[in-house]
Structure formats: C-alpha cells, structure tokens
Amino acid sequence: MAAPLINIKEVSYEYEQTTALDHISMAVEEGDFLAILGPNGSGKSTLLKIMLGLIQPSEGSVELFGIDSKKFKNREWIGYVSQKSNSFNSAFPATVQEVVAGGLAKKAGLFHKLPKNTSEQVEEALDAVGMKSFKYRSISELSGGQQQRIFIARALVAKPKVLILDEPTVGIDVQNVQAFYDMLAALNRERNITLVLVTHDVDTVTDRISHVACLNQTIHFHGFKDQLHTMSDEKREAWYGHSVRKIHHTGGSHTHA
Amino acid sequence: MLEAILSYEFLQNAFASGLIIGVIAPLLGVFIVVRRLSLIADALSHVTLAGIAGSLYLSQSVGALALLNPLYLGIASSVMGSMLIERLRGVYKHYEELAIPIILSAGIGFGAIFISLAEGFSSDLFGYLFGTVSAVSRQDLYIVAGIAVIVLAFIRIFFKELFVLSFDDEYARASGLPAKWIHFLFMIVTALVIAGSMRIVGILLVSSLMTIPVATAMRVAKSFKQTIWLSILFGEISVLAGLVAAFYFDLAPGGTIVVTSIAILLVILAYRKISLSKKRGAAA
Numbered sequence: 350m351a352a353p354l355i356n357i358k359e360v361s362y363e364y365e366q367t368t369a370l371d372h373i374s375m376a377v378e379e380g381d382f383l384a385i386l387g388p389n390g391s392g393k394s395t396l397l398k399i400m401l402g403l404i405q406p407s408e409g410s411v412e413l414f415g416i417d418s419k420k421f422k423n424r425e426w427i428g429y430v431s432q433k434s435n436s437f438n439s440a441f442p443a444t445v446q447e448v449v450a451g452g453l454a455k456k457a458g459l460f461h462k463l464p465k466n467t468s469e470q471v472e473e474a475l476d477a478v479g480m481k482s483f484k485y486r487s488i489s490e491l492s493g494g495q496q497q498r499i500f501i502a503r504a505l506v507a508k509p510k511v512l513i514l515d516e517p518t519v520g521i522d523v524q525n526v527q528a529f530y531d532m533l534a535a536l537n538r539e540r541n542i543t544l545v546l547v548t549h550d551v552d553t554v555t556d557r558i559s560h561v562a563c564l565n566q567t568i569h570f571h572g573f574k575d576q577l578h579t580m581s582d583e584k585r586e587a588w589y590g591h592s593v594r595k596i597h598h599t600g601g602s603h604t605h606a
Numbered sequence: 607m608l609e610a611i612l613s614y615e616f617l618q619n620a621f622a623s624g625l626i627i628g629v630i631a632p633l634l635g636v637f638i639v640v641r642r643l644s645l646i647a648d649a650l651s652h653v654t655l656a657g658i659a660g661s662l663y664l665s666q667s668v669g670a671l672a673l674l675n676p677l678y679l680g681i682a683s684s685v686m687g688s689m690l691i692e693r694l695r696g697v698y699k700h701y702e703e704l705a706i707p708i709i710l711s712a713g714i715g716f717g718a719i720f721i722s723l724a725e726g727f728s729s730d731l732f733g734y735l736f737g738t739v740s741a742v743s744r745q746d747l748y749i750v751a752g753i754a755v756i757v758l759a760f761i762r763i764f765f766k767e768l769f770v771l772s773f774d775d776e777y778a779r780a781s782g783l784p785a786k787w788i789h790f791l792f793m794i795v796t797a798l799v800i801a802g803s804m805r806i807v808g809i810l811l812v813s814s815l816m817t818i819p820v821a822t823a824m825r826v827a828k829s830f831k832q833t834i835w836l837s838i839l840f841g842e843i844s845v846l847a848g849l850v851a852a853f854y855f856d857l858a859p860g861g862t863i864v865v866t867s868i869a870i871l872l873v874i875l876a877y878r879k880i881s882l883s884k885k886r887g888a889a890a
Contacts, residue, residue: 401780424782431776441640441773442823443830451770455781463766487828503777 352415353378354511354543355400360409362395369395371567372409377511382537382544384554384574387564388589393547394432396564397515400545401429414510425456428504428512428542430497432519439489445499446471446484452503474506475499477540478532493520494529505536511543512536518550526550530557563588610853617853619742620806623750624845624859627803627815630757632823632841634799635816636834637792639824640772646793647813649706650687650800652713655809657683657801658734659720666724676734677749677801684797687713692793737808737860739852746805753802760795764788769830806845808860815841818867822874840870 353376362370369392377383387393398404399411402418411418414426449471450463457463464470475481478498483491488499497517504512514533518526530550534557536542548554555561561577563570569588570580580588611617638647661679664671687709694705721731733741761768767788771778778785803812823836848863855862 402782403776403780422782424780429777429780431774431780438640438642438773441830442827442833443769443773444828447769447830448773451766451773452781454766454770454778455783457766459767459784460763485828500777507781 351379352412354414355545356412356415357396357400358410358412360396360399360406360411362392362399362404363407364395368566370399370406373564373568374409375562375568375571377543377545379510379543380537380541381560382534382558383546383560383562384558385545385547385562385564386549386551391565393564394515397513397545397547400513401427425507426510428452428501428507428509430500430504430512430514430517432516441488443488444484445475445480445486445488445491448488448499449474449503449506452506456507470506471502474502477505477536478502492522494522494525497521497529498532501532501536505542509542511545514544514546514548516547516549518548526553530554533557565589615744616740616742619744619747620739620859621846621849623742623747624806624849625842626750626754627806628842628845629838630754630799631803631807631812631815632819632837633761633834634757634796635820635841636823636830636837637768637772638796638816639820643796644813644817645703645706646688646691647796647800647816649691649710649713650684650797651804651809651812652710652717653687654680654684654713654797654801654804654812655734656713656716656720657681658804658809659717659724659731662730663720663724675743675745675749676730677746677805680804681749681798681801683713684801685794688793688797692790732858733808734804735808735810735860736858737804737806737811737852737863739849739859742805750802750805753798757795757799760791764791768792806849806859807863808858811860811864814864814867815844818864818871819844822867822871825874825878840867843870 355377357373357375360370360373361368373396385393385396395404399406402411402421413421414423446468450467452474453463453467453470472481472484475484478501480495480498480502483495483499488496491499497520501512501514501517518529521529530553533544533546537544546554546558555574558574560572561570561574562568563580565588569584570577611621635647638644657680658676660683661671661674661676664679665674665676666672691705691709694708695702698704730741767778767783770781770783771785771788775785799816800812803815807815819837819840820833822840823833827833827836844863844867847866849859851857851862851866852859
C-alpha cells in the first residue's frame with residue numbers, strides 16, 4: 350500500500366508553555382476530503398502549519414509522501430490556501446493572472462523564469478474554479494469569495510496532489526459558501542485532489558467531505574464522517590465542551606456547537 | 607542645457623547618476639511600498655548619514671583617509687543598519703515596527719556626534735543631506751552604476767519570488783520558497799540603493815524617490831508590471847525635471863526632485879478624481 354500523503358506521528362506543540370497539540374497521530378490518504386473540526390484555540394491552524402512545515406513540532410514528526418517533512422523537497426505537490434484576511438494585502442496592485450502565475454514560482458525553480466505556457470496554465474486553473482473571465486481583472490476589485498477562488502487557482506496551477514485550506518470561507522457571504530464547498534468537492538471528485546480543510550462551517554461541509562478529524566489539543570475522533578455518530582458523548586464533550594449537542598437528521602447525525 | 611551637460615563633467619556625472627537612480631530607486635521602491643517597508647527605507651537613510659558623517663570626520667582627522675569617498679562608509683553603515691533592523695525585528699516579534707525608530711534614532715545620534723566632532727564640512731554635509739548637482743564625482747557615478755547593476759540583476763533573477771513574497775508572505779514560506787534569504791538579500795539591496803541615491807537626492811529625501819513615484823503609479827496602474835514601469839517613468843521625469851530646475855535656479859536637487867514628484871502625484875490624483883466623477887456622471 351502506498352504511503353499516506355501526510356502522516357503525522359505523535360506530534361506535540363508547545364507555545365509559551367501552553368500545550369497547543371498533545372501527541373497527535375493522524376494519516377491523510379490519497380483522495381481523502383478531510384475536515385479538521387474543533388473549537389477556537391483547539392490547535393487546528395497550528396496543526397496545518399506543522400503539516401506545511403511553517404512551524405516545527407516540539408515533539409514527534411511529520412512525513413509527507415513517505416518522506417520526513419524536513420527533507421521533503423517537492424513542496425509544489427502541496428497547495429496551500431490561507432485565511433484570506435490573514436496575509437493578503439487587499440490593495441495590492443496586481444491582476445488575477447499575475448497572482449495565479451505566482452503559484453508556479455516554486456515549481457519553476459530559483460534562477461528560472463516562469464514557463465512559456467504560464468498563461469495557458471493560469472487559464473486552466475482559473476477555469477477549474479469558475480473564474481476564467483476574471484483573468485485580467487485587478488485582484489483588489491474582487492469580492493472576498495472571488496478572491497478566495499483565485500487563491501485556490503493559485504494553489505491549483507502547480508497541479509498539487511494535496512490542497513490544504515485554513516478556514517477558507519472566512520469573509521465569504523453565507524449564500525456563496527455552499528457554492529464554494531461544491532467547487533472543492535468537484536476538485537476532490539473530478540481531479541482526485543486530496544483536500545485537508547480547517548473550518549467552522551460544520552453543517553455546510555459535512556455533506557461534501559469524506560473524513561472528519563475532531564481536534565482539541567488532541568484527536569478525539571478521526572475517520573469516515575459516517576462513523577462520527579459512534580463517538581461517545583464523553584468524547585464529544587471533551588472535544589467541544591458542554592455546549593455541543595447531537596442533532597439527528599434522516600441522513601445521519603450532525604454535531605452543533 | 608544640453609550644451610552645458612556636454613561641456614561640464616560634473617553635470618554629466620550628476621545627470622547620468624540621476625538617470626540611473628531614477629530607474630533603480632522607484633523599481634525597488636515598488637517592492638518596498640507593497641511590502642509596507644517604506645519607513646525602513648527612511649531608517650536606513652538616516653543610518654547612512656551616520657556613515658557619511660563618520661567618513662567626513664575621519665577624512666579630516668586621519669590623514670591617510672583624506673581621500674576616502676564617504677559613499678563607501680555610507681554604504682557599509684546602511685547595509686549594517688539593514689541587518690540590525692532584521693535582528694531587532696526578530697527580538698521584538700510582537701512589536702516589529704519598534705526596530706525602525708530604534709535604528710533611525712541611532713543613525714541620527716551617531717550622525718550628530720560625528721558632525722559636531724568635526725567642524726568645517728558644512729557645505730559637503732549640506733550636499734549629502736539634500737543632494738547636489740555640482741559635487742557628484744566620476745567615482746560617485748561609477749559607484750551608482752555598480753549598484754544599479756547589482757539591483758537590476760537581483761530583480762531580474764528573483765522577480766517571481768519577490769512578487770510572491772510581496773503579495774503574500776505566508777504563502778511564499780508555505781510553498782517552500784527561500785523567503786528568509788530573499789528578504790535578507792532584498793534588505794541589503796535596499797541599503798545599497800539608498801546609499802547610492804543619496805548623492806543626488808540627499809539622505810533626508812532619498813526614501814521619497816522610492817515611494818512617491820510608486821504611490822502615483824499605484825493610482826493608475828492596472829497590473830504589477832505596469833506599476834513598475836509607471837513608477838520608473840514618474841521617477842525619471844521627477845529626477846530630470848528636478849535636476850534641470852536645481853541647475854538653473856541653484857537649488858538643492860533633492861528638494862526640486864521631490865517637489866516635482868509630488869506635483870506629478872497631485873496631477874494624477876486630480877486626473878483620477880475627474881475621470882471617476884465623469885464615469886459616475888455617465889452611469890447616472
């Protein structure tokens with residue numbers, strides 16, 4: 350059997366003497382659409398940052414495509430879409446084409462120019478997120494939801510095998526969130542892109558994902574979403590605190606915070 | 607004017623240096639502005655002052671250094687200042703901007719000490735503070751040209767990485783680009799441009815040539831590349847018009863260059879306002 354695309358082994362992370370993550374072990378297999386769920390401060394974003402190698406764990410290790418993450422070179426296999434509001438300078442003077450082409454920088458390599466067919470590759474990535482007609486628009490003119498699609502196109506242009514998204518729907522209108530997740534599900538289904546997602550949109554996302562990880566410093570559940578109802582009430586309480594309740598729908602059970 | 611340029615070497619030096627600076631200062635300035643590092647450029651220019659003043663003092667008091675071009679020590683202190691800023695930004699992780707006033711005041715502090723230690727270089731110093739048309743030597747021109755080669759090579763080699771880093775720092779690091787190294791090199795190149803531009807524009811106004819043409823270009827440009835080309839165009843117009851005015855009216859070129867660039871900015875802002883209100887009028 351092929352190695353998991355992401356294999357987290359006994360990872361702990363301490364920040365200013367507080368334990369953010371406590372001995373986490375979890376594997377993401379090819380084709381998974383995994384949502385990492387948890388309350389604020391549960392360590393979700395920290396876990397993503399460790400997966401991406403942005404921070405190093407205090408203990409444990411991470412393997413990417415079967416290789417220790419510190420030695421892993423093919424970063425372009427992993428696409429990343431951050432929380433929009435976090436790092437993007439919203440008045441930046443650039444076109445959509447320029448922003449998406451930036452996704453090819455690592456793949457092209459240091460000291461090399463972007464490939465000659467960059468424009469076609471950008472168009473193809475924009476097409477995948479339904480934004481082809483926006484190629485020459487200024488990134489600052491677009492709405493939050495449109496910008497987030499552009500950032501997904503930027504991640505897709507290097508043809509990654511895994512896409513990691515950190516709360517990608519923050520700042521997107523409620524009515525557009527559904528369409529956004531539909532697009533992600535289509536990328537997972539049609540292009541076989543493995544997706545790892547941190548989100549608060551528990552209700553919206555459950556219909557589309559394949560796997561769930563319930564995180565709060567430690568993993569309380571990780572498996573197929575259909576098995577989430579097997580999680581005991583104690584575990585559920587430990588995961589999300591007292592305010593969590595289980596609502597039974599005809600199609601399965603959903604968890605509400 | 608052209609006749610004067612052809613006949614006087616000092617004018618050739620000033621105009622050739624000016625033309626080079628008109629390209630490299632706004633070119634690097636685009637990255638400085640979009641990365642919100644404009645104040646760092648200011649801090650570095652003040653550190654350069656310390657180096658220049660120190661060099662002028664040394665050339666007075668140490669006979670062997672009498673002919674030392676102050677630009678060298680200016681460049682060295684600017685590069686050192688850029689490294690110190692980075693160190694301090696690391697020390698004060700939650701108050702990164704503190705590095706700027708610390709380094710800026712250190713620069714002025716040392717500058718003031720050297721200026722008061724040595725007496726009698728007031729005219730030289732005035733040139734370094736506000737720029738000069740008459741005192742640019744051939745050696746200064748060669749130094750500026752050398753810096754330009756480094757800057758152009760740096761931007762050409764790392765353009766795509768610099769773009770990604772400027773647009774989204776976290777994404778650049780997550781995608782495995784050597785963000786830390788490129789930023790480090792960027793700071794050194796910035797220090798070089800500041801030290802090189804200072805002869806024409808002056809220490810106190812050098813950061814304005816890196817920011818005002820960019821601020822102007824950003825109001826009209828539709829893409830990043832267009833922002834770069836327009837910034838260079840506005841920078842060149844400012845330098846040329848500023849140098850001509852400085853020559854004819856015997857003014858400090860730093861002042862005339864900056865005032866010209868401000869005038870261009872105002873014209874563009876007014877143009878934008880008029881065209882926007884016309885558009886709204888047509889839509890109504």
